[in-house]
Amino acid sequence: MPFELGRPLGIPDDPIFQKRVLLAALKLLEAPEGSFIEDFPEDVPESANEVVALACPVHFAQDKDELDEADQLFEAFKREIVTLRPWYDISVERRGRTTVGSSGLGIDAIGDFIYSFLGEDAPRVHGMMRRQLVSLNSLPTI
Known part of the structure; x- marks a missing residue:
């Protein structure tokens, strides 16, 4: 999988690569027929100072407290x-x-x-x- 989950535009702080990804995504809107999946032709560049998160920081559980x-x-x-x-x-x-x-x-x-x-x-x-x-x-x- 070339794009890490949660990073649909690639690595942070790489605006040139991110722009190419966005332009390719917008180009899909010009397709004569819809609903398809297309792979992006490039791999995500390596990051020298990449922080690897081992877990998702978001908590989706809902509390049922008696609060207003x-x-x-x-x-x-x-x-x-x-x-x-x-x-x-x-x-x-x-x-x-x-x-x-x-x-x-x-x-x-x-x-x-x-x-x-x-x-x-x-x-x-x-x-x-x-x-x-x-x-x-x-x-x-x-």
Whole structure:
């Protein structure tokens, strides 16, 4: 099988190869008759820094808790953060940065912060309420 399961465009960070795959897929739409399978003529290039995942990080089991809809969504959101955490850690290690870090919150706290927008009280960051942060962001920079 030339394409690893879960990687329909080939290896990450190879836009030239990925473009060829997409163009070949779009070319299939020009076929006079449909429903067929066609092999891509090239093998996927080797990756020097390929991370091999031995298991799927996604958990599809459904909980039947007695939670309201918002809490069920929050629990699913927290599970998704946990299951994607290894990929977050790999990205931070490879890139040396994260956009989550610019919030001043850790990855474990960001889910609670986002969820707090559904509550009655405005969430706080570094002891300041949301409206204070917004007003600080609207100040002109010097």
